[in-house]
Amino acid sequence: MANAASLSRTAGPVIEAQGVNLVFQTADGPVQALRDVSLSVAKGEFVSFIGPSGCGKTTLLRCVAALETPSSGRLTVNGMDPDAARKARAYGYVFQAAGLYPWRTIAGNIRLPLEIMGFPRAEQDARVDRVLRLVDLAGFGRKYPWQLSGGMQQRASIARALAFDADILLMDEPFGALDEIVRDRLNEELLGLWARTGKTTLFVTHSIPEAVYLSTKIVVMSPRPGRITDIIDSPLPRERPLDIRESPEFLAVAHRVREGLRAGHIEV
Numbered sequence: 657m658a659n660a661a662s663l664s665r666t667a668g669p670v671i672e673a674q675g676v677n678l679v680f681q682t683a684d685g686p687v688q689a690l691r692d693v694s695l696s697v698a699k700g701e702f703v704s705f706i707g708p709s710g711c712g713k714t715t716l717l718r719c720v721a722a723l724e725t726p727s728s729g730r731l732t733v734n735g736m737d738p739d740a741a742r743k744a745r746a747y748g749y750v751f752q753a754a755g756l757y758p759w760r761t762i763a764g765n766i767r768l769p770l771e772i773m774g775f776p777r778a779e780q781d782a783r784v785d786r787v788l789r790l791v792d793l794a795g796f797g798r799k800y801p802w803q804l805s806g807g808m809q810q811r812a813s814i815a816r817a818l819a820f821d822a823d824i825l826l827m828d829e830p831f832g833a834l835d836e837i838v839r840d841r842l843n844e845e846l847l848g849l850w851a852r853t854g855k856t857t858l859f860v861t862h863s864i865p866e867a868v869y870l871s872t873k874i875v876v877m878s879p880r881p882g883r884i885t886d887i888i889d890s891p892l893p894r895e896r897p898l899d900i901r902e903s904p905e906f907l908a909v910a911h912r913v914r915e916g917l918r919a920g921h922i923e924v
């Protein structure tokens with residue numbers, strides 16, 4: 657029995673939310689950002705969160721990253737409370753804007769968290785080289801952010817999040833500001849990167865095609881207070897060329913996401 661229990665703990669979900677509520681206290685009164693959010697994410701999944709502006713997607717990601725604390729409910733990351741997981745460096749975070757320091761080179765930006773964590777210099781160099789290759793930016797380490805396109809800057813930001821090899825990648829609309837062609841390419845690259853690294857990924861987006869193309873699981877959220885209206889386990893294969901977006905299976909999932917978004921608007 658004891659063995660089975662410890663086995664199920666190690667093989668358990670990477671992220672587990674049960675009845676999570678979050679109420680912000682503001683000058684205008686309480687704002688309920690999340691209501692009764694329950695979700696389980698297994699190791700290696702790619703989970704997208706989609707919903708209208710202000711429905712709590714960023715707030716949920718910030719709870720996982722221990723940047724916000726739920727008002728009630730239970731949330732665990734790798735079986736720990738999010739703060740303990742943060743201290744154990746369970747995740748890397750990629751934000752909407754690439755957020756690179758303009759006075760540091762690309763390599764210098766990627767190196768920064770490694771410096772703060774006290775990695776030896778040789779180890780820093782090795783890791784920077786490895787992640788630059790992973791995001792196809794080998795040879796750009798000495799450039800400054802302004803010398804790179806928006807898409808390349810976002811790839812550098814992903815490299816920085818990957819540099820300390822955390823198990824979980826949290827991505828908050830990383831491609832929202834990019835044009836569609838660049839976004840398509842980065843979506844394809846991100847899928848390849850996810851396949852190579854096996855990172856559990858939580859990804860916020862406003863785009864239905866992006867969510868369906870990338871995810872093994874799509875979480876549809878309603879307008880504030882953010883609730884989950886549907887969780888869709890994708891039937892698509894893991895190998896996904898871009899033209900899969902024209903397949904009947906893809907369109908069926910996209911349709912279900914759209915219906916979930918619509919239902920969220922109708923419910924009170």
Ligand SMILES: Nc1ncnc2c1ncn2[C@@H]1O[C@H](COP(=O)(O)OP(=O)(O)OP(=O)(O)O)[C@@H](O)[C@H]1O
Pocket residue numbers: 680681682687688689707708709710711712713714715716880
């Ligand atoms: N620190 C805060 N204090 C008060 N209210 C907040 C705070 N952070 C977020 N909110 C509110 O909580 C709600 C959810 O915000 P959140 O940023 O999580 O939404 P979102 O779904 O990520 O939106 P978007 O898609 O526009 O980025 C919003 O109504 C927002 O105004």
